[in-house]
Amino acid sequence: MEPEIFNERTDLTELNQAVDQIRQSLSSIIIGQKETIDFLIAALLADGHILLEGVPGVAKTLSAKLVAKSIDASFSRIQFTPDLMPSDVLGTSVFDPRSSSFEYRKGPIFGHIILVDEINRAPAKTQSALFEVMEERQITVDGHTYPMDEPFMVLATQNPIEQEGTYRLPEAQLDRFLFKIEVKYPTLEEEIIILQNQHQQKLEVEINAVKAVLSIDKIKKCRAIIKALHVEPKLIEYAARITHETRNNKSLYLGASPRASLAMINSAKAIAAMQGRDFVTPEDIIKVAAPVLAHRIMLTPDKEMEGLTPADVVAQIIQKLEIPR
Amino acid sequence: MRLLLFIFLFFGVPQVHAEAGAMDSTAKKMEVRLDMTKVELRKIDKNKLSTYSKEADFIYDDAPAPELSLWDRFWKWFWDMINQILRNKVSGGAIKYFVIVALIALVVFIVLKIAGADLKIFSRKSKEVEVPYSESDDNIHEINFNEEIEKAISSSNYRLAVRLLYLRALKNLSDKDLIHWLPEKTNQTYISEINDPDKKREFSRLTHQFEYVWYGEFFIDKENFNTIKDTFERFNLHSS
Numbered sequence: 272m273e274p275e276i277f278n279e280r281t282d283l284t285e286l287n288q289a290v291d292q293i294r295q296s297l298s299s300i301i302i303g304q305k306e307t308i309d310f311l312i313a314a315l316l317a318d319g320h321i322l323l324e325g326v327p328g329v330a331k332t333l334s335a336k337l338v339a340k341s342i343d344a345s346f347s348r349i350q351f352t353p354d355l356m357p358s359d360v361l362g363t364s365v366f367d368p369r370s371s372s373f374e375y376r377k378g379p380i381f382g383h384i385i386l387v388d389e390i391n392r393a394p395a396k397t398q399s400a401l402f403e404v405m406e407e408r409q410i411t412v413d414g415h416t417y418p419m420d421e422p423f424m425v426l427a428t429q430n431p432i433e434q435e436g437t438y439r440l441p442e443a444q445l446d447r448f449l450f451k452i453e454v455k456y457p458t459l460e461e462e463i464i465i466l467q468n469q470h471q472q473k474l475e476v477e478i479n480a481v482k483a484v485l486s487i488d489k490i491k492k493c494r495a496i497i498k499a500l501h502v503e504p505k506l507i508e509y510a511a512r513i514t515h516e517t518r519n520n521k522s523l524y525l526g527a528s529p530r531a532s533l534a535m536i537n538s539a540k541a542i543a544a545m546q547g548r549d550f551v552t553p554e555d556i557i558k559v560a561a562p563v564l565a566h567r568i569m570l571t572p573d574k575e576m577e578g579l580t581p582a583d584v585v586a587q588i589i590q591k592l593e594i595p596r
Numbered sequence: 597m598r599l600l601l602f603i604f605l606f607f608g609v610p611q612v613h614a615e616a617g618a619m620d621s622t623a624k625k626m627e628v629r630l631d632m633t634k635v636e637l638r639k640i641d642k643n644k645l646s647t648y649s650k651e652a653d654f655i656y657d658d659a660p661a662p663e664l665s666l667w668d669r670f671w672k673w674f675w676d677m678i679n680q681i682l683r684n685k686v687s688g689g690a691i692k693y694f695v696i697v698a699l700i701a702l703v704v705f706i707v708l709k710i711a712g713a714d715l716k717i718f719s720r721k722s723k724e725v726e727v728p729y730s731e732s733d734d735n736i737h738e739i740n741f742n743e744e745i746e747k748a749i750s751s752s753n754y755r756l757a758v759r760l761l762y763l764r765a766l767k768n769l770s771d772k773d774l775i776h777w778l779p780e781k782t783n784q785t786y787i788s789e790i791n792d793p794d795k796k797r798e799f800s801r802l803t804h805q806f807e808y809v810w811y812g813e814f815f816i817d818k819e820n821f822n823t824i825k826d827t828f829e830r831f832n833l834h835s836s
Binding site: 278553 | 759762763779780781782783784805806807808810811812813814816820823824
């Protein structure tokens with residue numbers, strides 16, 4: 272009945288096909304983790320970076336690698352270690368004796384999909400090398416600016432801060448990630464399937480069989496569609512109010528920045544498009560609120576000791592705000 | 597003990613006596629020198645004394661008390677009253693105990709605060725986050741839906757009319773206790789609260805229409821609006 276009343280304004284067929292293909296490709300190998308897969312796709316469509324956090328062995332790196340494999344684009348991986356230097360990431364100028372000049376050698380950050388594995392094992396000095404490239408999609412070395420190719424997406428993984436040998440990421444860097452997704456343990460049923468697949472040696476075959484289903488052009492097209500999606504003014508106000516509440520909340524000593532509001536709207540658009548809608552609903556904003564905000568806010572020490580998490584605070588803020596309707 | 601005392605007195609006293617005799621013999625040999633200088637008496641000038649005695653700084657009679665201002669008189673009255681109350685056996689005793697209890701409470705409060713205890717446990721849930729709650733612009737229980745819907749239709753504001761139809765459907769569901777209305781709940785939450793599968797399906801459809809019109813700002817003409825209105829009215833009829 273609805274299609275008769277509401278004529279299609281935006282053609283989302285191609286986008287939804289692409290989403291289905293990636294989802295299918297990832298779901299065949301990663302058992303469970305449906306929400307993680309959806310957020311990975313949403314981040315890709317919303318032109319954002321994603322941080323996957325979880326204990327070792329919950330398929331964080333595998334998920335990131337599979338996303339990269341599903342896209343027909345260049346991929347590079349940087350293993351972050353405590354002795355990694357900024358020049359190891361960005362590249363460095365090397366003296367060429369033949370031309371008697373310095374020549375810039377590009378670092379591994381130059382690529383479309385960058386997997387930064389164990390990002391919180393490198394110190395703040397190396398982390399700061401990512402600030403410019405993550406936000407402005409460019410690198411400035413020796414006075415020269417090198418723009419990154421589109422799409423440029425950083426997929427980072429990290430262990431929780433409580434784990435040995437990890438550093439807390441700088442707030443400025445956390446703010447540059449669109450989502451931080453906590454990858455949870457699989458359920459018992461899911462773990463049995465993982466073991467069966469491994470036992471039957473299906474996993475390796477399936478990983479090798481993953482093919483690129485999304486071209487760079489298609490990604491660009493999907494991103495353009497998502498940018499143009501409709502957001503009702505009251506919903507923009509709703510997203511702004513959620514962010515604003517984080518700045519006045521007694522449980523928090525660091526609230527979210529306007530970049531968080533922008534991230535919430537952009538990612539809500541991606542979620543709406545993935546559900547076949549060309550407009551955002553309050554549910555879309557609520558769905559992305561915790562993954563967008565939880566890593567950008569900081570609890571007061573007493574609330575942290577009480578066992579409250581940033582995601583709890585975001586949930587409580589949402590529960591107290593009126594839904595615009 | 598007595599024996600020891602006897603020995604001390606018997607041998608000790610003659611010894612002291614002997615030392616005193618030796619000192620006398622030494623004194624006889626010493627020459628005593630006397631201060632023979634003339635003492636000159638100084639006299640105070642009587643005129644000067646009379647001048648000094650007339651100066652205000654040297655008049656030590658009690659200065660007259662300054663006159664109290666209105667403000668000072670108020671405080672004098674206040675403290676006199678407090679003293680009177682405290683001197684009174686009944687009221688003074690009660691105040692004394694009140695002050696003791698207040699002091700103990702203050703000490704306990706400071707100790708708990710230093711220990712980092714969450715003092716909100718006495719009043720509400722400790723993990724509760726304070727968020728100012730803003731009142732809804734539209735309280736669904738106070739809107740005159742028939743009148744407002746008619747107004748929206750007559751001004752061809754079909755988008756607003758669909759919104760009002762949806763709010764009326766929510767009110768009806770709330771009145772029949774099929775949902776628990778709260779402004780902060782999402783439409784999907786209301787759908788999940790409906791237990792009857794038919795009603796759930798119907799309401800999902802209405803929600804879908806409302807979302808397309810209200811959030812999606814899809815244009816609807818009179819004809820489409822009438823179709824939607826019929827759906828809403830049928831739902832209200834079935835759920836009554």
